[in-house]
Amino acid sequence: MPPVFNQTVRGMRDFLPQDAKRLRFIEQIARETAELYGYEEVITPAIEYYELLAAKIGEENRKRMYVFEDLGGRKVALRPEFTASIARLVATKLQSAPKPLRLFSVGSLYRYDEPQFGRYREFWQANFELFGSTMPEADAEIISLIDSFLRKIGLRNYCFKIGHVGVLRGIFSQEGIDEEKQNRIMQMLDKKEWEEAIRLMKEAKSSLACLDLLKKLLGTSGSDPASVIKEMREIVDDYPSAIEAVENLNEILDLLKSGGLKTEILIDAGFARGLEYYTGSIFEVYVPEMDIALGGGGRYDRLVELFGGGKVPAVGVAMGMDRISIALEKQGAPTSWGVSERLLVIPVERSMLGEAFKVASMLRENGFSAEIETMGRSVTRALSDADRRGITTVIIGPKEMKEGKVVLRHMIKRKQMTVELDELLEKIKEQTC
Numbered sequence: 001m002p003p004v005f006n007q008t009v010r011g012m013r014d015f016l017p018q019d020a021k022r023l024r025f026i027e028q029i030a031r032e033t034a035e036l037y038g039y040e041e042v043i044t045p046a047i048e049y050y051e052l053l054a055a056k057i058g059e060e061n062r063k064r065m066y067v068f069e070d071l072g073g074r075k076v077a078l079r080p081e082f083t084a085s086i087a088r089l090v091a092t093k094l095q096s097a098p099k100p101l102r103l104f105s106v107g108s109l110y111r112y113d114e115p116q117f118g119r120y121r122e123f124w125q126a127n128f129e130l131f132g133s134t135m136p137e138a139d140a141e142i143i144s145l146i147d148s149f150l151r152k153i154g155l156r157n158y159c160f161k162i163g164h165v166g167v168l169r170g171i172f173s174q175e176g177i178d179e180e181k182q183n184r185i186m187q188m189l190d191k192k193e194w195e196e197a198i199r200l201m202k203e204a205k206s207s208l209a210c211l212d213l214l215k216k217l218l219g220t221s222g223s224d225p226a227s228v229i230k231e232m233r234e235i236v237d238d239y240p241s242a243i244e245a246v247e248n249l250n251e252i253l254d255l256l257k258s259g260g261l262k263t264e265i266l267i268d269a270g271f272a273r274g275l276e277y278y279t280g281s282i283f284e285v286y287v288p289e290m291d292i293a294l295g296g297g298g299r300y301d302r303l304v305e306l307f308g309g310g311k312v313p314a315v316g317v318a319m320g321m322d323r324i325s326i327a328l329e330k331q332g333a334p335t336s337w338g339v340s341e342r343l344l345v346i347p348v349e350r351s352m353l354g355e356a357f358k359v360a361s362m363l364r365e366n367g368f369s370a371e372i373e374t375m376g377r378s379v380t381r382a383l384s385d386a387d388r389r390g391i392t393t394v395i396i397g398p399k400e401m402k403e404g405k406v407v408l409r410h411m412i413k414r415k416q417m418t419v420e421l422d423e424l425l426e427k428i429k430e431q432t433c
């Protein structure tokens, strides 16, 4: 047999039932959170024009796109993120939609990353974006939304890391460093390649004072907003637009605090993210068990305009569902994700199959997950299978059926009783609670 028949393509994964259930559970909570916050779902295609996706994704991600020519000769790519597609929508079909516009999307994304722990070539994100507001309350809303989402999922001990690209970009611009070079420096900072970032700054002829200031900013972080903000203000004193960025960050932090956010926030002045479109606050989420981010986002006020949609400021976040799933597992969260009571309906003999189908349908209509014995096994063998799986059985026998009754057998409690069909639902509920 050729090896391609018995394995997945490198970086691609199968989700077996337990993993699929966990991923869908995360998706369900993401959707519920979106509804609670007024974010409406949109579904965009997995394939888009390469130029759209490549426009502002940043060099690192651009190199990792799955790009191909379709049969019509179009240069297309598998989406490596949602934001470009959503911004395209806002610039076109949703251009006249009233603002603020709150959008939610969920699905799989593709990046030719080197597969490793928490990094795959096909992965899943839940994405929340708020369009139309430049106000700090929009940034604060997105961060509180992530907080509610992760809390609802049952994640513990997570924390936020927050920064503001306006601080560094403000300094770079005042130093006369062009946008392309700025992007390269930000990429290096994102990869924590400080030396290379400094080298690029020297290459761009930035002043010695500025190099010194960058080094200071890179060392400025902490969980006490007042002291970190004070330090940042002092460092960027001579750079007006960097000061503006620090004040904006301060307002967001203030709002989060007065809004009751209890989660720890690490403020990091030298924090950068690889995506090029960020213009303001940026944030990521971490758990102590993992050193890779579970999600990240920020403000991007110019992307919609770049796609021809006029000035529409935006802030958004992408939560990595695969990494949230790993974090839940590492934290020992329960593994039975919202499973309804499962039942196996066993006909005593083949002539009772029709009745078994009817009873199973009735159970399903009432919200129970009911399987039918489909292997043609004897009652004893079907029961031992149910025993192994720890599920309750409903046994359909001719004698009982004639009297309008069935046998209900609770596997874990090892209790068996004959019950009226009319009372079956009640009895199952009684037994299983």
Ligand code: AMP
Residues within 6 Å of the ligand: 081, 111, 113, 118, 119, 120, 121, 122, 123, 124, 125, 275, 293, 294, 295, 296, 297, 318, 319, 320, 321, 322, 323
């Ligand atoms: P980004 O779009 O790069 O800001 O990523 C947002 C989130 O998506 C990250 O924090 C991860 O949780 C997730 N993510 C990004 N790339 C991958 C990948 N290759 N494999 C798994 N998750 C990823």
